[in-house]
Amino acid sequence: xxxxxxxxxxxxxxxxxxxLNMVMWRVRQIFVFLIPFFIWKSVLGxxxxxxxxxxxxxxxxxxxxxxxxSLVMGSRTIDLGWMINSGTLTIPLMRPxxxxxxxxxxxxxxxxxxxxxxxxxxPLIYFIFHPPVFLQxxxxxxxxxxxxxxxxxxxxxxxxxxxGSLAFWTRDIWAPRFLLMVIMEFAxxxxxxxxxxxxxxxKIVLMTPFPYLLYVPLKAYLGTDPNISTHLLFSLFWVTTLxxxxxxxxxxxxxxxxxxxx
Amino acid sequence: xxxxxxxxxxxxxxxxxxxxxxxxARGAAxxxxxxxxxxxxxxxxxxxxxxxxxxxxxxxxxxxxxFILAIFNFISSLTQLFMRGIYVFRQKVIDGTFDxxxxxxxxxxxxxxxxxxxxxxxxxxxxxxxxxIWAWLNSGYPITFLTVSLLMFVFTIVGVxxxxxxxxxxxxxxxxxxxxxxxxxYRDLEKMAALPIxxxxxxxxxxxxxxxxxxxxxxxxxxxxxxLYNPIFIIGFIFLALxxxxxxxxxxxxxxxxxxxxxx
Amino acid sequence: MHTIIxxxxxxxxxxxxxxxxxxxxxxxxxxxxxxxxxxxxxxxFVIDEGExxxxxxxxxxxxxxxxxxxxxxxxxxxxxxxVLEHEPWKRDDAFLxxxxxxxxxxxxxxxxxxxIESFNLARDIYEIPSSKYKKTxxxxxxxxxxxxxxxxxxxxxxxxxxxKAELVAALIHSPKILFLDEPTIGLDVxxxxxxxxxxxxxxxxxxxxxxLTSHYMDDVKELCKRVIIIDQGEILYDGLLSDVIAKFxxxxxxEVISATGQIKxxxxxxxxxxxxxxxxxxxxxxxxxxxxxxxxxxxxRQVFTSK
Numbered sequence: 001x002x003x004x005x006x007x008x009x010x011x012x013x014x015x016x017x018x019x020l021n022m023v024m025w026r027v028r029q030i031f032v033f034l035i036p037f038f039i040w041k042s043v044l045g046x047x048x049x050x051x052x053x054x055x056x057x058x059x060x061x062x063x064x065x066x067x068x069x070s071l072v073m074g075s076r077t078i079d080l081g082w083m084i085n086s087g088t089l090t091i092p093l094m095r096p097x098x099x100x101x102x103x104x105x106x107x108x109x110x111x112x113x114x115x116x117x118x119x120x121x122x123p124l125i126y127f128i129f130h131p132p133v134f135l136q137x138x139x140x141x142x143x144x145x146x147x148x149x150x151x152x153x154x155x156x157x158x159x160x161x162x163x164g165s166l167a168f169w170t171r172d173i174w175a176p177r178f179l180l181m182v183i184m185e186f187a188x189x190x191x192x193x194x195x196x197x198x199x200x201x202x203k204i205v206l207m208t209p210f211p212y213l214l215y216v217p218l219k220a221y222l223g224t225d226p227n228i229s230t231h232l233l234f235s236l237f238w239v240t241t242l243x244x245x246x247x248x249x250x251x252x253x254x255x256x257x258x259x260x261x262x
Numbered sequence: 263x264x265x266x267x268x269x270x271x272x273x274x275x276x277x278x279x280x281x282x283x284x285x286x287a288r289g290a291a292x293x294x295x296x297x298x299x300x301x302x303x304x305x306x307x308x309x310x311x312x313x314x315x316x317x318x319x320x321x322x323x324x325x326x327x328x329f330i331l332a333i334f335n336f337i338s339s340l341t342q343l344f345m346r347g348i349y350v351f352r353q354k355v356i357d358g359t360f361d362x363x364x365x366x367x368x369x370x371x372x373x374x375x376x377x378x379x380x381x382x383x384x385x386x387x388x389x390x391x392x393x394x395i396w397a398w399l400n401s402g403y404p405i406t407f408l409t410v411s412l413l414m415f416v417f418t419i420v421g422v423x424x425x426x427x428x429x430x431x432x433x434x435x436x437x438x439x440x441x442x443x444x445x446x447x448y449r450d451l452e453k454m455a456a457l458p459i460x461x462x463x464x465x466x467x468x469x470x471x472x473x474x475x476x477x478x479x480x481x482x483x484x485x486x487x488x489x490l491y492n493p494i495f496i497i498g499f500i501f502l503a504l505x506x507x508x509x510x511x512x513x514x515x516x517x518x519x520x521x522x523x524x525x526x
Numbered sequence: 527m528h529t530i531i532x533x534x535x536x537x538x539x540x541x542x543x544x545x546x547x548x549x550x551x552x553x554x555x556x557x558x559x560x561x562x563x564x565x566x567x568x569x570x571f572v573i574d575e576g577e578x579x580x581x582x583x584x585x586x587x588x589x590x591x592x593x594x595x596x597x598x599x600x601x602x603x604x605x606x607x608x609v610l611e612h613e614p615w616k617r618d619d620a621f622l623x624x625x626x627x628x629x630x631x632x633x634x635x636x637x638x639x640x641x642i643e644s645f646n647l648a649r650d651i652y653e654i655p656s657s658k659y660k661k662t663x664x665x666x667x668x669x670x671x672x673x674x675x676x677x678x679x680x681x682x683x684x685x686x687x688x689x690k691a692e693l694v695a696a697l698i699h700s701p702k703i704l705f706l707d708e709p710t711i712g713l714d715v716x717x718x719x720x721x722x723x724x725x726x727x728x729x730x731x732x733x734x735x736x737x738l739t740s741h742y743m744d745d746v747k748e749l750c751k752r753v754i755i756i757d758q759g760e761i762l763y764d765g766l767l768s769d770v771i772a773k774f775x776x777x778x779x780x781e782v783i784s785a786t787g788q789i790k791x792x793x794x795x796x797x798x799x800x801x802x803x804x805x806x807x808x809x810x811x812x813x814x815x816x817x818x819x820x821x822x823x824x825x826x827r828q829v830f831t832s833k
Contacts, residue, residue: 009547017551017554019555021442028447035450035454038454038461039312042461174290178297182297182300182304185304266650267653271651274643278636281638357632359632361594362627364599366651367619368651520601521600522600
């Protein structure tokens with residue numbers, strides 16, 4: 001247990017070392033919220049609805065995804081590809097610590113860091129922009145949200161492992177990563193609530209793992225998902241599937257790891 | 263001064279990029295192109311979704327908003343095409359290559375900004391330009407020689423300002439060895455201009471016009487086309503652009519004084 | 527007019543001192559401790575045209591920092607420096623065209639291109655006239671014996687060949703000053719010897735000056751008549767190598783070889799060498815005798831430790 005705590009602590013120290021980097025990262029997170037805010041304000045600020053969402057509802061959604069992002073998508077495992085290519089992977093690999101646990105603990109450190117900063121930023125955003133905040137009180141909804149978020153964290157973790165593992169076979173890992181990023185921007189529901197899409201598109205998107213990262217957990221929190229149990233089951237399905245795939249790819253990849261140094 | 267050398271070197275560097283892409287990273291190039299097209303597609307989709315219900319966005323019609331998006335996309339891609347060097351800048355400083363840039367008779371800014379032009383990226387510029395033309399015609403405004411010349415003039419000015427901002431980011435990178443998040447933040451800011459900047463309020467719109475010149479990449483040229491903007495004001499931007507360039511070069515030279523070089 | 531003038535050169539770095547532990551790193555965020563590290567404290571010297579000077583000293587002595595101030599990479603925190611009548615850190619066009627920098631293990635050649643492409647590009651950048659370029663290129667390629675690999679991609683060359691190509695690229699524009707930072711680091715013994723011979727030969731046959739830094743004694747022994755010994759940012763000694771020995775080494779070594787092949791060494795004060803030698807020769811078993819200087823490494827070590 002101690003080694004995990006140390007690892008956690010060291011990862012946080014790493015993050016704090018690059019102050020400017022840290023600040024820039026947090027500023028960016030604020031922008032992620034700002035742009036859609038202004039768009040929707042301009043469209044709906046005067047009243048009215050778009051596909052069932054009033055300005056107030058959309059703001060709640062936006063606020064919610066901003067918070068969830070830090071929790072679900074704060075990750076260091078994105079570095080995996082680079083670690084493999086540069087040979088840096090060798091060091092943690094040789095340590096008496098399960099490698100997946102290693103990466104997961106680092107991710108947790110990143111999430112805690114992001115959450116910590118959010119406690120400062122959220123009040124600020126709230127006081128400047130007054131987004132309507134919905135505080136869920138239904139215990140069942142909260143429980144479902146917690147499950148959903150946990151599953152979301154694992155899904156994203158395994159996705160990162162899989163994409164990082166590509167580096168075992170190719171030097172160029174940025175291209176598939178980029179494509180993934182672009183698709184996720186849309187399919188996780190970060191840009192806009194996915195139920196604004198025509199039903200057929202919704203069905204298609206919900207067959208990918210991405211909506212289960214942000215959209216589904218948020219809907220669970222808001223209590224507005226009629227199919228929440230199905231969606232949770234789907235989340236579970238993705239966690240198991242992606243987890244298996246990640247393990248397989250990892251094992252395979254390790255056998256061709258060249259550990260070429262700098 | 264040495265324009266010929268700069269052109270020759272740039273050409274060689276670009277050709278080399280092309281060669282290695284063809285040789286090693288065909289798949290990657292395709293993925294990138296797919297990714298960029300997907301991103302553009304979702305931007306259009308968003309506009310469609312939003313404006314499907316709202317007739318106007320800040321007083322612009324749907325067709326006009328599409329035109330703004332198209333111009334933005336074109337100019338943004340064009341400038342990024344030439345200034346890829348900033349993405350590898352940190353690496354070059356760490357591994358010592360930047361030292362060689364400093365001592366090379368050609369400007370180290372040239373190497374740091376322009377040396378990774380990706381010819382594959384250039385492929386997309388053509389359809390993007392086509393998109394601009396289509397959106398222009400679709401918006402119902404005529405394409406005249408005058409407006410095209412005005413636009414090219416505006417784009418040159420914004421090009422200078424963008425270079426100035428990149429130099430400022432490089433200066434930051436030299437001092438703090440932090441470039442990547444800064445560049446991403448810059449891109450986030452830039453993205454804001456893809457939509458009519460009036461939605462950001464008076465303050466936001468001013469910042470996006472006079473501090474960060476991104477409005478010049480989209481809304482202002484669009485308004486020129488729509489006949490809503492007096493071309494006289496562009497002259498003011500010339501001075502602004504030159505001032506920003508001078509300022510950024512000043513910061514750059516200052517930053518180099520505290521340069522500590524990679525250790526041996 | 528001296529080629530290089532350095533007066534009270536100083537270079538100070540701001541370094542953030544990190545507190546250990548997680549709490550420490552959080553405190554570092556809002557109240558960082560900044561320290562000043564003096565890499566070069568006070569360095570003064572003069573170098574003339576055609577000299578081959580070696581800066582030697584242990585790791586972290588400040589020799590590379592000094593070299594980088596001379597070549598214009600670093601901005602001096604104090605003092606003055608003039609190289610070829612320019613202030614190096616201004617990196618004027620006219621200045622850059624007359625100098626060259628080679629750094630051990632770092633390459634300025636383009637990785638994916640054949641070496642010749644890098645040379646041709648240098649011709650364009652430095653605006654070398656065609657005829658002069660051809661002549662210089664042929665000469666250098668000839669001496670360094672890399673004619674066969676000119677058209678091979680640099681990444682496919684062996685380390686030795688790469689270093690040779692690197693030297694060509696550095697000298698193709700006939701710089702007045704060649705700066706070398708740890709040029710033989712990481713090279714095998716044969717390659718090291720090769721490089722030293724080349725540099726020596728080049729210096730003898732060309733007008734330019736060569737300034738190098740090294741922490742290898744062999745570089746110094748082979749190449750430099752003049753050495754500047756630096757430690758902890760200050761000059762300990764500046765002068766002829768031969769004088770270093772005389773000044774800092776009070777002893778000489780007498781090696782006595784007996785008939786059985788056994789060798790015995792005696793360390794003797796200079797003044798008493800003749801007497802001691804005579805005394806040792808009286809022994810019938812002695813077949814041969816050698817009188818040597820103390821190894822230069824030992825002398826240098828002594829110089830550092832005495833400081």
